[in-house]
Amino acid sequence: MIGEQYHPFSKYFGVMAAKNAVVNLIILATFFSFLIYRRSNKGEMAPFSEQGKVGKIGIFSGLIFCLLMLVSYAISLNFVELEANIKVFVKPLILSLYIQAFAVCLATFLTFKNKGKLGQALLFAVTASIAVLYFWYYGFQVMQKANLVLRYLSVTQVSIVMSCLIMNAIIDIFMFRKAKLVGGIVWGKMPVRSQxxxxxxxxxxxxxxxxxxxxxxxxxxxxxxxxxxxxxxxxxxxxxxxxxxxxxxxxxxxxxxxxxxxxxxxxLGETKEKGVLKEEFELTEPHREHYT
Known part of the structure; x- marks a missing residue:
């Protein structure tokens, strides 16, 4: 609707800040369900200290990649060309990136202390608090007072969520690498009420x-x-x-x-095709009397 940003009610509907928050929440929830699926047939897991050099190299590689992504973008935000009264709204984005970088480091430290699940939960909590809850609220403030900052807000949200997905996936892979299997995953069995x-x-x-x-x-x-x-x-x-x-x-x-x-x-087409195949099979099948 033209002029909707001045409407007393609908100006809050469909704005980019709310959409980004919901999309990031969906991404985090989907990834969380994926991790649960990966663990569904895993039993007792081996301590991370027994994973050897492969686990350490993998975790450190993921940590370095995430830190480069977060810190480099945080540094670049200090040099954006904006007016002084608008550039003030960029500082919370920089602080959020540094907080996320610290959370990634803390999750890595807990993983090396054989507390990878706690590190994953902490990283999920920090990411959801910043990218979903805080930026959902802060996006409305930016939209009203400094609309130009929204483009940097979106990239910040993506960087924070991506660092969580990458780091948690790497931790999960090496944390359950030598875990005992308790059974196979069986597909297609759903109770009627769930359907x-x-x-x-x-x-x-x-x-x-x-x-x-x-x-x-x-x-x-x-x-x-x-x-x-x-x-x-x-x-x-x-x-x-x-x-x-x-x-x-x-x-x-x-x-x-x-x-x-x-x-x-x-x-209906599949049923007819199965019927034709069945008739052809009956016609071509050798009779038993040929073998007696």
Whole structure:
């Protein structure tokens, strides 16, 4: 919506700071679930002191790479060409990068002390606190007072999250390198209730996306450009949320129905192909009397 940054409510919807915070939270949560998957069939792990030179070289290589990425960008932020009153908003970004660098070093130290899980948890906590919670709040402050700093804020978030992913992955690889296996990972076994939950989650998310798209545009009411150009015609009308809920629900039902129809068609083709293959196999299979 044109002029939305001046709207008393919707100016906070869809801004880059909120989007970046949510995206980084999704990335961290996805990576955390990946680590849980890697450990799902691992039992007692060997101490890191028994990993030998390979483990030490791998951890130190990851540490050096992460420190170069964080510290070099923090130093470069000191030389950005901005006005003095705007450059003040860059200092928290530099401090956040140094805090993350310290957290990476601390996680490495704990790993060498055979406390790799604690180091990973600490690094996850620091990363989420900075890249998700703090920058989510600080992004709104920057957006209002120093919009030019947002480009540096985004790169800082990416650098902090990437350092967490890289360092935690390397720690996890060497920490469980000689762990005992307690069994194989079996795919395809899901209880029925979990499948229903996934289908319900799909429906709810699609409906929510449709409604939030309407809510953001519906808040403009009868304004073409909020606070500047008002729609004074007799056709100026904004549908109620209940009405749009029914419309969006109908669209979701039609969409998921079409998806189900496509899967049904694909399954129908596979069924026919299996039937043809079965008939060909029966025709070409030698009869038992040939061997008697």
């Amino acid at each position: 229903y939950a996934l289908l319900l989650l799909c429906v709810v998310i699609v409906i929510l996306m449709g409604l939030m798209g309407f809510i953001r545009s519906g808040l403009r009411m009868d304004w073409h450009i909020y606070g500047v150009l008002q729609d004074t015609s007799q056709w100026a009308y904004t549908p109620a949320l209940s009405y749009m809920g029914r419309i969006v629900g109908l669209i979701v039902v039609l969409f998921l129905g079409l998806v189900a129809f496509v899967f049904w068609l694909a399954n």
